[in-house]
Amino acid sequence: MNTEMTSTLRGQGVSLVTPFNLAGEVDFPSLEKLVNLCVTEDADYILALGPASECSLLNLEEQNRIIDFVVEINGGIQPIFVGIASSDTRSAVQRIASMHLEGVMGVYCAASNPVASSQSGHIGHFRSIAEASKKPILIQSPGTKSGHSMTAETILTLSKEPNVAGVIECSGDVALNGELLRNRPVNFSVLCGRDVMALPLLALGVDGAVTSLGNAFCKSWGAMTHQMLFGSVNEARVTHHAFAPLMRILEMEGEPTGIKTILAHLSLCDARVRLPNTPVSESTKLALYRAIAELPQEALVRQEALS
Numbered sequence: 001m002n003t004e005m006t007s008t009l010r011g012q013g014v015s016l017v018t019p020f021n022l023a024g025e026v027d028f029p030s031l032e033k034l035v036n037l038c039v040t041e042d043a044d045y046i047l048a049l050g051p052a053s054e055c056s057l058l059n060l061e062e063q064n065r066i067i068d069f070v071v072e073i074n075g076g077i078q079p080i081f082v083g084i085a086s087s088d089t090r091s092a093v094q095r096i097a098s099m100h101l102e103g104v105m106g107v108y109c110a111a112s113n114p115v116a117s118s119q120s121g122h123i124g125h126f127r128s129i130a131e132a133s134k135k136p137i138l139i140q141s142p143g144t145k146s147g148h149s150m151t152a153e154t155i156l157t158l159s160k161e162p163n164v165a166g167v168i169e170c171s172g173d174v175a176l177n178g179e180l181l182r183n184r185p186v187n188f189s190v191l192c193g194r195d196v197m198a199l200p201l202l203a204l205g206v207d208g209a210v211t212s213l214g215n216a217f218c219k220s221w222g223a224m225t226h227q228m229l230f231g232s233v234n235e236a237r238v239t240h241h242a243f244a245p246l247m248r249i250l251e252m253e254g255e256p257t258g259i260k261t262i263l264a265h266l267s268l269c270d271a272r273v274r275l276p277n278t279p280v281s282e283s284t285k286l287a288l289y290r291a292i293a294e295l296p297q298e299a300l301v302r303q304e305a306l307s
Contacts, residue, residue, distance in 0.1 A: 008166075008187050008188070008189045008207050009044075009045060009079075009138075009165070009166055009189040009191065009207060009208065010044065010189070010207045010208045010229065011043075011044030011045070011207075011208045011222070011225055011226060011229065012042060012043050012044050012045075012208060012209060012211060012214055012218075012221060012222040012225040012226070013043065013044065013045045013046065013047050013081070013191065013208060013209070013210040013211070013214075014038045014043045014045075014046055014047065014210075014211060014212075014214035014215060014218060015047045015050035015051050015052040015053065015210055015211065015212050015214075015215075015255075016031070016034055016035070016038075016046060016047065016048050016049075016050065016052065016053060016070070016215065017034070017052045017053060017054075017212070017215050017256045017259055017260055017263065017269070018031070018049075018053045018054050018055075018058065018066065018256075019031050019034070019260075019263075019269035019270060019272075020270060020272040020273070020274065021270065021272075022270075022272075024272065024274070026058075026062055026065070026066065027269060027270065028069060030268065030269035030270070031066070031069065031070070031073075031269075032069075032073050033268060033269070034215055034263075034268065034269065035070055035073040035074060036073065037215075037218050037268075038074075038078060038214070038218055039073075039074060039075075039077050039078055041218040041219040041222060042218055042219050042221070042222020042223055042225075042226065043078060043214060043218055043222060044078065044079075044208065044222070045078055045079040045080070045081060045105070046070065046074065046078050046079070046080050046081070047080075047081045047082075047083065047108055047210055048066055048067060048070045048080065048081070048082045048083065049063055049066060049067070049082050049083035049084070049085075049108075050081070050083045050108050050210070051083075051110070051140075051170075051193065051210075051212065051255055052212040052215070052255040052256045052259055053066075053083065053256065054256055054273065054274055054277060055083050055084070055085045055086075056085040056086055056087070056113075057274040057275075057277070058085075060095075060098075063085075064099070064100045067082050067099070067100045067101075067104065068100055070082075071102065071103035071104065074103075076103065079105040079106075080103065080104050080105055081104065081105060081106045081107065081108050081138060082099065082101070082104050082107060082108065083107070083108040083109070083110065084096055084099070084107060084108070084109055084110070084129075085110070086110035086111060086112065086113035087112065087113055088112060088113070089112055089124065089125045089128050089129070092109065092112070092125070092128075092129050093128055093129060093132045096109075096129055096132050096133050097132055101134060101135055104135060105135065105136070106135045106136040106137060106138060106165055107129075107133055107135050107136075107137045107138070108137070108138045108140070108168065109126060109129050109137050109138065109139050109140065110140045110142075111125070111140050111141075111142040111150075112125045115142060119150065119151055119153070119154045122150050122154050122158075123154055123157055123158060126139045126158050126161075126164065127158065127161055130158075130161050130162070130163040130164050131163070133163055135163075136163055136164070136165035137163060137164055137165060138165055138166045138167065138168055138189070138191070139155075139158060139164060139166075139167050139168070140167070140168050140170060140193065141155055141167050141168065141169045141170055141171060141176075141193075142170055142171070143170040143171045143172075143194070149171055149173075151176075152176045152179040152180055152183075155167050155169075155176075155180060156179075156180065156183055156184065159180075159184055159185050159188045160185060164188075165187075165188070165189060166188055166189025166190065166191060166207075167180070167188075167189070167190055167191065168191045168192075168193040168210050169190060169191065169192060169193055169194075169201075169206075170193035170194055171194070172192070172194040172196070172197030172200075172201065174200065174201070174204060177190060177192075177201055177204055177206060178204060181204065181205045181206065189207045189208070190206045190207055191206060191207060191208050191209060191210050192206050192208070192209040192210070193209075193210050195209070195211050195212065195213045195221075195247045195250065196244070196247040196248065196251060198211065198221075198224070198225065198228075198240075199224065199228060199236060199237070199240040202225065202228035202229065202236075203228060203233065208225060208229070209221075209225055212250075212255050212256065212259045213243065213246075213247065213250070213259065215259055215263060215268070216259065216262045216263050216266055216268065217243070220239055220242075220243070220298075221239070221243075223239065224236045224239035224240060227239075242295055242296055243295070245291045245294070246262075246288065246291040246292065246295070249284060249287045249288055249291055250262075250288075252284055253280050253281070253284055256273060256277070257271075257273055257277055257278070257279060257280045258280055258284070258288065260272070260273060261279070261280050261284075261285055261288055262288055262292065265288070265289060265292060266292075
């Protein structure tokens with residue numbers, strides 16, 4: 001493994017959204033607010049240009065500016081990972097060679113788009129990126145909705161690659177994650193990439209969770225993650241059940257539209273997204289607002305102080 005990452009990545013990682021202003025440009029003041037929330041609350045690492053970021057809708061100049069900005073605001077406090085947009089393998093390899101990676105611990109690599117049609121395609125995609133990268137990579141195991149999910153055997157094959165540091169597993173498949181945990185190499189991180197499955201998979205033994213919900217509720221979600229890692233299951237269960245209705249609603253229309261609606265409601269950033277993404281439906285918005293209103297007050301205290 002790359003010598004810059006010699007231990008398993010653990011705890012809560014926040015997949016940052018990309019806020020946009022009235023002109024449709026990147027809203028850096030709001031992004032600064034979100035990064036500071038991660039730094040001062042219970043995030044253990046930050047993922048910029050990840051699943052919740054609309055990375056594929058940002059041009060290269062915007063992506064590089066975001067990387068440099070997040071690194072600057074973080075000030076070396078938390079480990080930072082940065083993503084490359086889901087794309088064909090050749091473009092991904094070219095992109096990783098030109099990325100701004102000063103102050104960055106590693107690179108998050110999404111599944112190819114279109115998703116590989118075979119397991120050997122997944123292996124070839126991520127192996128090519130790993131060989132081209134100057135930093136360790138985290139690979140994405142896509143959810144089953146893609147129709148071409150990765151098998152445990154494929155992920156374990158990739159785990160033996162020298163520069164592959166871990167997997168963000170997005171299907172939430174308990175059997176698959178169990179097989180990974182039983183057979184992974186030392187220091188290969190297995191991270192949950194689906195908020196609603198974080199508690200059950202942490203109970204199974206995964207090392208942490210990369211969450212979009214942490215943009216809005218970093219302290220509460222981080223506390224639950226750490227409680228599970230330290231065996232305080234009853235306390236963690238309370239948080240999970242409090243947020244469960246909200247997480248289910250978020251899965252109805254996907255990232256990043258739902259989480260941005262929540263952030264706008266909490267006055268942390270605007271709800272604007274870029275086409276082809278569109279704002280959540282009115283019915284989903286109202287359902288999110290109701291779910292937020294039903295959360296315990298302590299989950300909202302920090303966000304109210306920031307607004």
